[in-house]
Amino acid sequence: MTSIRVVKVATNPMQQHLWQYLTVRILVGLLLVSLLPAVVLFWGYIITDSMLLTQVNSILASSAALILSLIGLDRLTQLPGQKSIVTVLPTLLASVLIVGLVLFIFRLPYSVYYLIFSAAIGLIFCLISQLVLRAVTQVTIGYIPIGRYQNLLTIDNVNWVKLTSCFRPSDHSRLPFHAVVADLADDNLCSEWEKLLAETAIHGTPVYNFIQVSESLTGRLPIKHLYENNLGSLLPSQSYLLVKRILDTVAVLISAPIVIPLALLLSIVIKWEGRHSNSSVLFTQQRIGQGGKWFTMYKFRSMRPCAEQYGAQMATTDDMRVTKFGSFIRQTRLDELPQFINVLKGEMSLIGPRPEQLDFVKRFNDTIPFYRYRHIVKPGISGWAQVMHGYASDEDETKVKLEHDFFYIKNFSLTLDLLIVIKTIQTMITGFGAR
Numbered sequence: 001m002t003s004i005r006v007v008k009v010a011t012n013p014m015q016q017h018l019w020q021y022l023t024v025r026i027l028v029g030l031l032l033v034s035l036l037p038a039v040v041l042f043w044g045y046i047i048t049d050s051m052l053l054t055q056v057n058s059i060l061a062s063s064a065a066l067i068l069s070l071i072g073l074d075r076l077t078q079l080p081g082q083k084s085i086v087t088v089l090p091t092l093l094a095s096v097l098i099v100g101l102v103l104f105i106f107r108l109p110y111s112v113y114y115l116i117f118s119a120a121i122g123l124i125f126c127l128i129s130q131l132v133l134r135a136v137t138q139v140t141i142g143y144i145p146i147g148r149y150q151n152l153l154t155i156d157n158v159n160w161v162k163l164t165s166c167f168r169p170s171d172h173s174r175l176p177f178h179a180v181v182a183d184l185a186d187d188n189l190c191s192e193w194e195k196l197l198a199e200t201a202i203h204g205t206p207v208y209n210f211i212q213v214s215e216s217l218t219g220r221l222p223i224k225h226l227y228e229n230n231l232g233s234l235l236p237s238q239s240y241l242l243v244k245r246i247l248d249t250v251a252v253l254i255s256a257p258i259v260i261p262l263a264l265l266l267s268i269v270i271k272w273e274g275r276h277s278n279s280s281v282l283f284t285q286q287r288i289g290q291g292g293k294w295f296t297m298y299k300f301r302s303m304r305p306c307a308e309q310y311g312a313q314m315a316t317t318d319d320m321r322v323t324k325f326g327s328f329i330r331q332t333r334l335d336e337l338p339q340f341i342n343v344l345k346g347e348m349s350l351i352g353p354r355p356e357q358l359d360f361v362k363r364f365n366d367t368i369p370f371y372r373y374r375h376i377v378k379p380g381i382s383g384w385a386q387v388m389h390g391y392a393s394d395e396d397e398t399k400v401k402l403e404h405d406f407f408y409i410k411n412f413s414l415t416l417d418l419l420i421v422i423k424t425i426q427t428m429i430t431g432f433g434a435r
Contacts, residue, residue, distance in 0.1 A: 017136035022074050025129055026067055033122040034062045041114050054109040061099050061110060062118040068095035069126060075415045076422070077130070088126045090422045092119075140177040141213065142200075144193055147183025152210055155217045165192055169199040177205065184209045219388055220403035221410055236377050236412040244417070248350050252340045263300075263337050266329065270301055273325045277304070282338055287355035290378045295347040297355055298338035302326030332428050339381045351417045352380025353405040364398060374405045377412065384408035384416070387423035 018024055038046070038059050045051050072091040096119065103110055140159040143149050153160055161177055169175055180200045182189065197207050215221050252259075267281045283301040286294050303321045322330060329335040342348040348355065353374045356364070364371045385404035389397070408416065 019129075019132050019136055022070065025133075026070050029066050029070060029122075029125055029129070030063055033066050033118055033125050034059055037062070037114055037117045037121060041111070041117065054111050055114070057103070057108045058111040058114045058118075061103060061108075062115060062122070064102075065092075065095045065099040065119075066122055068098060069122070070129075072418075073126065073130060076419050077133075086426060087419070087422055088130055089123070090425070092123055092126055094418075139179075142175075142177040142180045143210075144180070144182040144189070144196075146188045146193070147186030148210060149181070149183060152181065152214060155214070158217065163196070165196070167196060169196070169203045169205075175200065175203055175205045179206045179208055179213070181208050181210050181213045215407060219384065219407050220400065221406035222403055236409055240412060240414065241377070243414070244349060244351075245346070248343050251350060252343050255340075259337060259340060262334075266300055266334060266337070269325055270329075273323055274301070279304075286358055287379065288358065288361045288375060289347050289355060290375060292372065292375050294358070295342065295345075295355075297348070298341055300329055300335040300338060302330050302335045333382070333424070334428075336381050343381070347378070349378040349380045351382060351420050352378050353383050353408065354386060355379035360398075364395070367395065368399055368402060370406075371402060374402060374409070377409055382420060382424040382427075384420055387420055387427050 038055070042051065042055050045055060069092045072095065073087060076087045076091065102108075138159060139157070140161060141152075142161045142163045143152060144163050152158075159177075163180070180197065182193065182197060201207050211222065270281050279301060281301060283299045283303070284296050285299075287297040289295045302323060303326055304323060326335070339348055343350060361371075383405070384407060385401040388404050389401050
């Protein structure tokens with residue numbers, strides 16, 4: 001599978017806080033989450049050297065779940081714009097589910113009391129760990145004030161330090177920032193600046209092009225800077241495409257016992273709301289899928305039957321075409337449930353760029369550079385652009401969403417997909433970006 005290729009700017013080991021090391025967090029976690037409950041509950045067995053298989057299995061299961069959780073949190077919170085606290089509970093639940101399946105499949109005995117005690121401590125430990133980690137990882141980046149550096153200064157949660165030509169890395173035993181960024185393509189990058197960058201790298205502080213840093217911190221891949229080498233890196237992992245197809249199918253089938261009754265209930269409410277207009281429950285529309293192929297996409301009807309009598313229109317805030325119940329299912333994304341059919345048919349994926357209407361695709365192909373490139377992967381029910389930006393109401397917002405789509409394609413991986421699933425659940429609860 002393709003690994004996340006996001007730039008990690010806080011990589012200078014001389015400036016890392018002890019808690020930033022994953023190994024340290026794992027060791028401390030094992031002591032508090034796995035061994036402490038064992039000492040409390042199994043002390044009599046420990047001092048008599050008569051540990052039971054049930055107790056040993058429980059300690060191993062707790063340790064495995066904790067390690068999986070900490071590794072997962074470490075990977076997820078490296079991605080742009082992520083609040084570490086939001087990912088704790090879903091990551092912990094996923095790890096517990098994996099370990100629980102192993103115990104169930106192999107019918108291994110375990111202690112319920114120990115695992116509940118350990119899980120409670122584990123949740124508290126992970127929450128505190130992420131809070132401490134967030135507090136000690138304030139990123140400080142030095143920048144050379146030439147070229148397009150102004151675009152970086154608008155990015156929040158970074159301490160930007162302006163460098164001058166008289167700055168000498170050799171005067172410092174340890175540089176006061178995690179990385180240095182410069183517009184390496186700018187003609188004003190003279191030999192004096194290049195010497196400064198070289199000395200910075202020699203002192204162990206990474207040097208990045210401003211495009212790399214911008215992509216890493218914003219989760220967007222600027223359309224204007226898609227050079228030929230970028231297009232090559234945007235080719236998604238072919239092996240993960242196959243794995244993703246299998247995972248999509250399994251996930252839809254497993255969720256069917258919950259989704260089908262919910263879909264039936266929604267159908268009844270939608271039918272009752274539209275009883276005077278004799279409108280259908282499902283809304284079907286031709287969309288563009290992978291490779292530019294057409295397919296019929298299914299949704300629950302959330303707009304009035306006459307919503308597009310004057311042609312396709314982008315959704316807007318407080319759109320008058322949306323029904324009362326339609327507003328609810330759009331905010332919670334429940335209107336997308338029928339697209340599970342598209343996933344089973346192989347036309348869509350659970351995660352990917354949202355499929356656009358034909359009229360919009362024709363227009364954007366002519367006005368937005370590289371727009372066709374988003375069709376290199378299957379469209380999804382949810383996606384990076386959806387959870388980071390929400391709906392687009394005009395062409396400018398569509399360009400921003402496209403930059404998110406390109407970031408997703410470039411960093412196409414299981415880790416990013418899992419993060420999108422977590423943020424999709426958060427979006428369904430908060431209604432972010434709904435129109």
